[in-house]
Amino acid sequence: MPRRVPIPIDLQARAFSISEGLYAGLGESRLRGRDLVRPFHGVRAVGAASGVVARCRSYLPRLRDGQFFSHEIAAFLWGMPRPRRFEAADPLHVSSFVPERAPRTRGVVGHELRPGRAEVVGRSGLPVADAASTWLHLASVLGLDDLVAAGDHLVLDPAVLELDDPRPYLGVDSLRAAADGFRGRGRRLAVEAVSLVRVGAESRPETLLRLLLMRAGLPEPELNFVVEGAGGRFLARVDLAYPEFKVAVEYDGDQHRSDSRQYDHDIARFDRLHDAGWHVVRVRARGLFRFPDETAARVERVLATRGARP
Template identity: 50%
Template sequence: MSADHCFSHVTAAVIWGCPLPVGMDDGPVHVASRAGASRVRMRGVVGHELSGAHVRVVRREGMLVTDPVTTWLQLAGVLDHRWLVAVGDHFILDPIVQVLDDPRPYVGVDEFARRVGEFAGRHGRFARAALERVRPRVESPRETFLRLELVDAGLPEPLTNHPIYDSFGRRIAIGDLVYPNEKVLVEYDGQQHRTDSRQYQRDIERHDDLLADRWTHIRIGKDSAPRVAVPRTRAALRAAGLEV
């Protein structure tokens, strides 16, 4: 592929490792051409033209690809609100533990907000509505969706991937969705942990530590949220004295 072309849209999202709806990454390859360059036309390829001040192209894993903000704005035309927020969470993820050969975040929060705010193209209003709900420490789309479900049900927004310390100052957990003042923790109970005996044992000890420090630890199965998550979280917050 020439320097005048790059991977874009859904293909760029796959290269960036974005969470996507099931089957979306099975479609054609998306290739964009710079303004003035010929559009790629071949079977199995969807051609696009790059234009606008928001466009940036970078190199990732040896391939030319639209940068995170450009890709996210392109996805605003094909994803629903929840998935667009999840992809935004992925791009600005600032993990507690870094991977040396893939440093995060892929784009800083301030740059992300500035460029999306300046975007005047199609789907701009939709993108800005999603931007308001993007958070920097969300490590899976399940966490994104659960957070949105809780907030959309009228509950306060929890902190994401927040460290929890016991009364002795010892860190006992990093919680997915945390209400620190009410000492309520909401998390998905990952099925993979049950097949890893060491991880499963650590999870038991972690759960016991939380209960010993008088935390309410709500664990949600993948098939039960939000049917279970919302009422259980509401009940826990009310028990802690919050009017919700």
């Protein structure tokens, strides 16, 4: 049996087009070899892409000048929370500016945008629609609360910064200006959502919990509030807070119980808050998504015991 022609080293680490393979000396029969995967029409790779970012990179050989990743895939690359996880098998969204035609191939949803409807920036080594434009594109596919959660993510100034990923991605004023000037599908929802975007929420559930309490007629809580003890000593940082009444509302995700170190840290933190006179209302997924009215009523009762007036 004849030996297979080896794939050149510079093509082994990335996806490549058929024309690149031919130029490198690989024949058409070699490019049809069963050891090569075909992530997209006209593209070959030594191994299957693992993960969404890798799948985007495997599309790069097909990406023409001026084309870029947008819409739901851009939201993933910006880390925006969504009600459903973006799976590796989901179609990629790729845009081009008119008069260039949108791509048409299996596994890709193409979009044609008017010039000026987005800026193209670098993200994870990929050409991606800018953060504000991506958020506006989501206004046609997300509900109000999830659009607010995506906006909260973009304006967040996190307590722990990553040097290679400066935050926030944009300010509230910039997002508001983008919504006011938007004329595409979902404009009304974007304008409504941006009025509810706040700096401080570190997760989708925190945003949804804040909106739940506000919608129930409760005062708007402060986000990621730092509780200090005597002499300004740091005691804890809480998800949502009513400092006047010393009431904190915390969302307990699964990691709080599955991670023993996190669980021990939480217990110590709650003990410090209790000793400082704070009442902590802990909310889990069941209380937020299945029984939201009961959760809002529970917070209202606690506030009432602390002197809050209806």
